[in-house]
Amino acid sequence: MxxxxxxxxxxxxxxxxxxxxxxxxxxxxxxxxxxxxxxxxxxxxxxxxxxxxxxxxxxxxxxxxxxxxxxxxxxxxxxxxxxxxQQITLPQKHGYSSDPASGKFLATQDWATFLSPFAWQGYLDQPAATTIGVAAAHKYATGAGTVAFLDTGADYTNPVLMFSLMPGADFTTPSGGSAQEVPNLNQSTTSILDDGSMYQLNQSTTSILDYSGGGGGCDPNFGCDPSQGGLNQSTTSILDQSTTSILDNGTRITNAYGHGTMVAGLIHLVAPSARLMPVKVFGNDGTAQLSTLLNGLYYAIDHGAKVINMSFSMTAASTELENALDAANDRGIVCVAAVGNEGQNMLVYPAAYSEVMGVASTNNQGQRSSFSNWGVIATVAAPGEEVISTYPGNHYAAGWGTSFSTPLVSGAVALLVQTNWWLNQQSAKSTIAGSATPEQGQNVGGELNLVKALGH
CATH class of the missing domain: 3.30.70.80 (Peptidase S8 propeptide/proteinase inhibitor I9)
Incomplete structure (x- = not known):
């Protein structure tokens, strides 16, 4: 007793x-x-x-x-x-997948050699790349300078990214170190299988891309029709807000693991010659303190970034965040941020600041995504549905959200840097907005057009 x-x-x-x-x-x-x-x-x-x-x-x-x-x-x-x-949370959805069949890793286009001889064709030839003119743009520029991305880190062993990644920094732990993405392993729900298999959560649950159907994916919650192909619906787990998987029994594992590697892959898709600086400010649970973001932002400023990608948003303004963005602009750094996924005409930060280029999302038909915020906050839009990118462990993932539209624009800025090293926030903003493909009453600033942005 x-x-x-x-x-x-x-x-x-x-x-x-x-x-x-x-x-x-x-x-x-x-x-x-x-x-x-x-x-x-x-x-x-x-x-x-x-x-x-x-x-x-x-x-x-x-x-x-x-x-x-x-x-x-x-x-x-x-x-x-x-x-x-204040605490900030990554709001975006993303799915992840197994490796494609080994024979489909080899790229056939000449421009693809800028990326990696091991890059999967479905990643290189995806609709998002075609829509914004990636292959055509690479005839004129493949990117320059360093693009920092404030996110969950990156997988340094990914063969598509490994030669472009810089050491970066980790601000999520007191000990610091590199910005390597490390999964939170729970033996009861997680297993990483051998080469040729897939990263799997809960042995009964898998999430794979239907590679034989040409890749892509569909989330009915984001207004698309799963009956139209894309992800193999019988074996698909759609990832929801800040979760790694919705398991068969309805249990959700809170985890944003892989978000940063996906962002890195999309920057690299557009600007394969640019250096990538992962700055880890979000943990695997998808949250960060404002102070951690500021630490990461000042790190990027102090360590030679020319572009800073911010695939996150918050509803509350911050004077110190704006001060840091001012400091970045004063150094000639171009800042790019997501406008958010609430599907509203609303202000979120940092995208709403004048020191930043706000990016909205469009679907593969060039229309504003139903989930994308819109209005004066949006400088330009870029594809943000069924976007395929790299994922930790030499895998690929399909993503939805302004998180994944934003790195395409950051890559576009890196292309412009190659043609004009003295590019700054104002000139980058006017060039990209002025060359965008006009949209029909969507109020998202037009859709990114890489070739026109490069003056061709």
Whole structure:
């Protein structure tokens, strides 16, 4: 009996401590050099971390339990700025697949040699590539400079990407390190099979591309007709918001693993000669703190990025995020971001900032995707349905969402960089928007046209 009481008391204490910790508020403070200790001591704040590089005058702090100090800190003249360290979640859907038959890895077009002799034909010849004119554009440019992407990292062993990937950085763990995407393995639900097999969640559930049918895929939740082919419907698992798989028994595994490798593959598809800088700011659960994003953004600024891809959005504005984007533009860096997947005329960030090019999604008929946001936030649109890209473990994936439209535009900017190294945010924005294929009342700025953007 005494042991049971002991366990009960410990459990109650643990819950009480957990509730107290959750009641703490987390802020980002901008203070003059040498002042953070004084400010923290005065208000009883706990200093969690200091941002690195050009962001080193920003600090992440937490308040005492059950205390809200935002209004008070905002009035302190010794504090230059304070805001919540808000959490951001990757909102997009994506599916993933097994390898195609080995014989279909070899590319036949001359331009495909810019990518990889091992790239699958369905990736190279997909409708999205045809729509925006990838093959024709490669007659004039194949990309230059470094494209940083703030995401979940990348698979450095992927044969299509491995020679283009730079070391990058990981801001999701205290130890840092490379931005390699690593899955969260759970033996009860996950197994990675041998070569020639597939990455599979829950032995009874598979997600594969119907390669014999020409690739592609379909998510009926995003307004397409699964009866029209694409993914093999009898063996398909469509991935839903921030989940790796919807299992046969209805259980969902929260996991954004592979999102960054897919983004990298789409940048590379358009600009195969550009360098890719993975900056890992989202964990496998698809979430990130604003402070982590800022750390990653300043890293890209400080380490030579010419283009920064941001395949995410958030509904709340952030002064410090805009400050970082200003700093990027001042360095001649072009910033590109997704406009979001709410299917509304609404502002999301960072796409809504003037320092950024906002990207909407279109389907393979050049119409705005039903899920894509629209309005003044959209500079241009690009294909964002059934888009095929690289996936960790030498696999391919079909994706839906403005997450996957955005890297196509970032790749387009890298093509322009090859023709004009002094390209900046304003010139890139006007060139891409001005050359876009006009859309019919969709209010997404027209669809990306690579050949016209290159002046041909």
């Amino acid at each position: 005494a042991r049971k009481w002991y366990i009960l008391v410990r459990t109650i204490l643990f819950l009480m401590l957990s509730l107290a910790a959750s009641a703490q508020e987390r802020y980002i403070l901008r203070v003059p050099p040498g002042q953070i200790s004084k400010v923290a001591s005065h208000y009883g704040l706990t200093i969690v971390s200091q941002l690195t590089g050009s962001g080193n005058n920003l600090y992440v702090v937490t308040t005492p339990s059950n205390t809200s100090l935002l209004a008070t800190l905002s009035k302190d003249p010794s504090i230059q700025w304070v805001e919540y360290d």
